[in-house]
Amino acid sequence: xxxxxxxxxxxxxxxxxxxxxxxVHLKMDVRLREQIELDSMDFLDIVMELRKRYGVQxxxxxxxxxxxxxxxxxxxxxxLADKPLKLASRA
Amino acid sequence: xxxxxxxxxxxxxxxxxxxxLAQFGKRVAILEKHSVxxxxxxxxxxxxxxxxxxxxxxxxxxxxxxxxxxLGKILxxxxxxxxxxxxxxxxxxxxxFADAELKFSNDFELLRSEIARVFPSETAxxxxxxxxxxxxxxxxxxxxxxWARAELTKYFRExxxxxxxxxxxxxxxxxxxxxxxxxxxxxxxxxxxxxxxxRPAGGIRAVLDVLVKRFKAExxxxxxxxxxxxxxxxGGEARGVxxxxxxxxxxxxxxxxxxxxxxxxxxxxxxEAADVGRLSxxxxxxxxERTPRESRFDGTxxxxxxxxxxxxxRPDELVDARSGVICTPNNYATxxxxxxxxxxxxxxxxxxRWTALGDEDYAREKARATELAFAAAARFAFDVxxxxxxxxxxxxxxxxxxxxxxxxxxxxxxRKSHDGSSGVERLSLIGTDQGLVxxxxxxxxxxxxxxxxxxxxxRTAP
Numbered sequence: 001x002x003x004x005x006x007x008x009x010x011x012x013x014x015x016x017x018x019x020x021x022x023x024v025h026l027k028m029d030v031r032l033r034e035q036i037e038l039d040s041m042d043f044l045d046i047v048m049e050l051r052k053r054y055g056v057q058x059x060x061x062x063x064x065x066x067x068x069x070x071x072x073x074x075x076x077x078x079x080l081a082d083k084p085l086k087l088a089s090r091a
Numbered sequence: 092x093x094x095x096x097x098x099x100x101x102x103x104x105x106x107x108x109x110x111x112l113a114q115f116g117k118r119v120a121i122l123e124k125h126s127v128x129x130x131x132x133x134x135x136x137x138x139x140x141x142x143x144x145x146x147x148x149x150x151x152x153x154x155x156x157x158x159x160x161x162l163g164k165i166l167x168x169x170x171x172x173x174x175x176x177x178x179x180x181x182x183x184x185x186x187x188f189a190d191a192e193l194k195f196s197n198d199f200e201l202l203r204s205e206i207a208r209v210f211p212s213e214t215a216x217x218x219x220x221x222x223x224x225x226x227x228x229x230x231x232x233x234x235x236x237x238w239a240r241a242e243l244t245k246y247f248r249e250x251x252x253x254x255x256x257x258x259x260x261x262x263x264x265x266x267x268x269x270x271x272x273x274x275x276x277x278x279x280x281x282x283x284x285x286x287x288x289x290r291p292a293g294g295i296r297a298v299l300d301v302l303v304k305r306f307k308a309e310x311x312x313x314x315x316x317x318x319x320x321x322x323x324x325x326g327g328e329a330r331g332v333x334x335x336x337x338x339x340x341x342x343x344x345x346x347x348x349x350x351x352x353x354x355x356x357x358x359x360x361x362x363e364a365a366d367v368g369r370l371s372x373x374x375x376x377x378x379x380e381r382t383p384r385e386s387r388f389d390g391t392x393x394x395x396x397x398x399x400x401x402x403x404x405r406p407d408e409l410v411d412a413r414s415g416v417i418c419t420p421n422n423y424a425t426x427x428x429x430x431x432x433x434x435x436x437x438x439x440x441x442x443x444r445w446t447a448l449g450d451e452d453y454a455r456e457k458a459r460a461t462e463l464a465f466a467a468a469a470r471f472a473f474d475v476x477x478x479x480x481x482x483x484x485x486x487x488x489x490x491x492x493x494x495x496x497x498x499x500x501x502x503x504x505x506r507k508s509h510d511g512s513s514g515v516e517r518l519s520l521i522g523t524d525q526g527l528v529x530x531x532x533x534x535x536x537x538x539x540x541x542x543x544x545x546x547x548x549x550r551t552a553p
Contacts, residue, residue: 007240016165016474017170018158018167020156020158037158039159041164041168041538041539041542042167042168043165044542044545044546045114047173048114048545051116052116057549058549059549059550060394060546060549060550061550
């Protein structure tokens, strides 16, 4: 997956767990929680979907790394490098 | 046979926890003593009619799209569409005391204007209370030790207003006699007044169907008629359960919705009898040909009291008919109206007195309590007496038999475990004694504790 695809992958996961959110305008460097209604419960779902779709384990102490889209790209980049993008939402 | 998680009780908290754990990829089974699911909020059939066992109102109602309130959160977590519940909103409800009435609806302005009408000098104080109300994160179990009656007295000069506000909040969720913890008051105030009442078109059964389907679709397993005899403990840790039929199931973690004291007993501890809840209820149900509207009653729920002070406590007598809740499932704007008229009246009851009765006395006292309930309904809402085509009443005895809650205590023990800890490793409490009440509260309870467990299990050793 390229960096752009990682952003797509994360947006697709968010679209699955929060289908009503508008995701087109999400900024890379602003915390996701400040841009859309995401609480810690939803966050657990992002981690869950990463494991289910890509087999990536994110331990609790690394959750903070996923706070922004840029953080996701940085943290997940090496872990997703050889994984193909899977889109599940209807978005 | 080894499970990642076993859940005791297929009530709403068990189903909520079960769906989440299955979503996390866990191998999970829910063990239910009865032949149907639902627990406190279940259903039964009598003479071809379907009855809800606990459902008066689906509290915490917010419209589709309100994602930050508890209903929005649980739907999102469980991936259930708001429309699937087919919720119909209430018309209006009221707190009716001997000398005063306050109406409220899902539009909070109605309650505000009623306070201004009945207690004009308290209007600003009421606004101040609402503004100060802790936006209590239901996931946070901290308790300040402050009680609602004392706190409300700091806001209001009119003792009657304090009593009137306490009445619906106690009846819809206090495990304590005479009072509510301040945080619980805030949760209930939001769920009743700032959010609202609705009814699923298909009653509780339709909600349970949606949840059970969801649970099974995620790969979960429900075992009905599978009562748990004991929780197997070894070295201070839960290792699984032994069923009443002798089968032993092993698990990584056990979640119990049986209640605090009930779970302790399943662990082999005989103590804590003092923690059994003292508040139980009877509920009298009348089915009539005529709908409540045809009896010129178009309200939904009436919280009534005609004693000088609202006394929310275990009565000395079998029942206390001075206060209670009257509810008409007909008067919700659901897509499909009910075929017949229905009235439900709830009164406080004394568990010890009800269980001490012999069979003959029990039948007679049940009929007498039903009369008192319908007489109260006639005083505060409308009269069904002489027009019942069917009648059923459940008592503290019925509640204990079908829910397993000791003392027939609907709201469980006054000692809650807000973080779900049970005192035993690998065993968590969910449901009523975790502290959240109502359909949405119970689901949130199961979800929250399951989430916490998942989060802990992804924690790697430092």
